[in-house]
Each structure stands twice: as C-alpha cells, then as structure tokens.
Amino acid sequence: MDLLFNEFIGDIAVSKKDRAVNGRRELFWALVNSLLVAFESSNPTNHPLFQNCIELTDSGYTKLFSCYDKGKERLKQIYRQEVLRIDPINTKGRRAKEVVITKTKDIKNAERTSKKCPPQSEAGSSTAITTTTTTTTTTTTTTTAKPKKPRHVTTEEEKSILKPYFKSPKPSNEEIEKVLDSLLELSPNYWTKKKVKAAWGYAQKKK
Numbered sequence: 139m140d141l142l143f144n145e146f147i148g149d150i151a152v153s154k155k156d157r158a159v160n161g162r163r164e165l166f167w168a169l170v171n172s173l174l175v176a177f178e179s180s181n182p183t184n185h186p187l188f189q190n191c192i193e194l195t196d197s198g199y200t201k202l203f204s205c206y207d208k209g210k211e212r213l214k215q216i217y218r219q220e221v222l223r224i225d226p227i228n229t230k231g232r233r234a235k236e237v238v239i240t241k242t243k244d245i246k247n248a249e250r251t252s253k254k255c256p257p258q259s260e261a262g263s264s265t266a267i268t269t270t271t272t273t274t275t276t277t278t279t280t281t282t283a284k285p286k287k288p289r290h291v292t293t294e295e296e297k298s299i300l301k302p303y304f305k306s307p308k309p310s311n312e313e314i315e316k317v318l319d320s321l322l323e324l325s326p327n328y329w330t331k332k333k334v335k336a337a338w339g340y341a342q343k344k345k
Contacts, residue, residue: 172185172187176188189249190240190252191240192240198238201236201238204236205236205237209236290325293325295324296321296324299317299324300317300337303317303334304338309338314331314334314335318330318331318334
C-alpha cells in the first residue's frame with residue numbers, strides 16, 4: 139500500500155500522522171473512483187487518467203495481458219533454484235519488466251509539453267484568434283479615445299486671488315472654501331478643493 143501511495147501522491151516519506159493519513163485517504167479514494175469511471179466507460183482510453191500513456195497500443199495490450207503468466211513462470215524458476223535447489227541458480231532476467239511503466243511524473247511532463255507545443259492546426263487557429271482580437275481591441279481603443287484636455291494656465295486674476303492665500307501658514311477650511319468660490323467664478327471647470335490645497339503646497343515649497 140505504501141508503494142501505491144508513493145507512486146500516486148509523490149510522498150516518499152509516507153508520514154504516519156493523522157492529518158497526513160486522512161489526506162492520503164482522500165487522494166486514494168479519488169484515484170479509486172477515477173479508475174471505476176474509466177473501466178466502466180465504453181472507451182476507457184479516452185479517460186483523462188490514461189491520457190499520454192504511450193503503452194495504450196496493440197503491442198502494449200499484448201505485453202500487459204501476458205505479463206502475469208510470465209511472472210508465474212519466473213516465480214516457479216526461482217522456487218526450483220532457491221528453495222528446492224533442483225536447478226542451478228540463474229539471476230539473469232529476474233528483474234525484467236514485461237511492460238513499460240508510465241509514472242505520474244511522465245504523464246505530467248507530457249501534459250506540459252503538449253501545452254507548450256500545441257498541434258499546428260490549433261496553434262494556427264489560436265494565432266488567428268489572437269490577431270483578430272488584438273485588431274478589434276486596437277480599433278475600439280482608437281475609436282473611443284478621448285481628446286486630451288488643454289493644460290490650464292493660471293491667469294493673473296487667479297494669481298491675485300491665490301497670492302494672499304499662499305501667505306497663510308496654515309489655511310483653515312473656511313479660507314480654502316472662500317478662495318475656491320472665487321476661483322470657480324473664473325474657471326468653473328478646473329478648480330477643486332484638492333487643487334487649491336495642492337497649489338498652496340507647491341507655493342510653500344518654492345519659498
């Protein structure tokens with residue numbers, strides 16, 4: 139069971155604490171449910187669990203179906219050699235695998251590669267869509283772009299209103315409101331309370 143956990147959750151240490159055990163139990167049952175869905179479907183090879191498995195071919199199926207019988211024969215040979223000592227010991231080929239093992243990391247690497255290098259048809263259509271979208275966005279931006287407002291130049295009348303205000307070391311809200319009312323009579327679309335305060339701050343820095 140530990141080997142199964144190691145393979146599918148990548149937990150080499152296999153912690154025995156309750157929290158880790160509960161987490162592995164959830165992942166394990168998720169794997170079991172995925173296998174049930176895959177094997178009960180009409181075409182299991184299309185299930186995401188078996189995507190990018192290179193052995194899902196006629197040759198791979200033949201190796202898979204015959205590996206059990208070959209494994210039994212190998213165990214019988216080991217039994218005759220190591221236990222009964224009837225045959226001479228021959229360790230050659232004992233660790234041979236009849237099938238190619240597909241690990242989780244191999245599937246993940248294949249998925250990353252497929253995402254980075256999509257088929258040419260998909261890549262071409264994706265590029266076309268991106269180009270079209272970019273063109274549309276550019277056209278919309280150009281059409282709806284607002285003209286820049288002309289820069290406001292402080293007139294002499296405005297300067298005369300601001301001059302006594304700048305001399306105040308710490309103007310009150312009443313003084314600011316009074317100056318703002320006077321400036322709005324001259325430039326109603328420009329002056330705000332924030333701009334009046336900013337003008338005072340700028341004047342203090344120049345002193």
